[in-house]
Amino acid sequence: MNKVRITVVRQTEYTDLMAKYENPIEHPCDVRVGQTWLSVDAKCPEGMCPSAWSSMHEFVEALARGEGNFYEGWMQNPMSAMISCNDGFRPVSFYIEVVD
DSSP states (O other), X not given: OOEEEEEEEXXXXXXXXXXXHOOOOSOOOOOOTTXXXXXXTTOOOTTOOHHHHHHHHHHXXXXXTTOOOTTTTOSSSTTEEEEEOSOSSSOEEEEEEEEO
């Protein structure tokens, strides 16, 4: 089974949506741009946000099995994917890729 690296490549905040719809929270997301994790045997890496993992685990599992080329040519690197977490107020984009 392949190892899959997960890298935070972008973090965005929609303050207008937060002000309009979100109840104030004390502790939002902990991830930072450049942060990486390594998924071994298609398992959730320690310290990975459970909500983010929920958004990407099917892609990580497929890549770990050697599958790729999602959506017939979506990514330049066919053994990768760009996935965002499901937080509509402060989405984080993750680049996931097979590593040797």
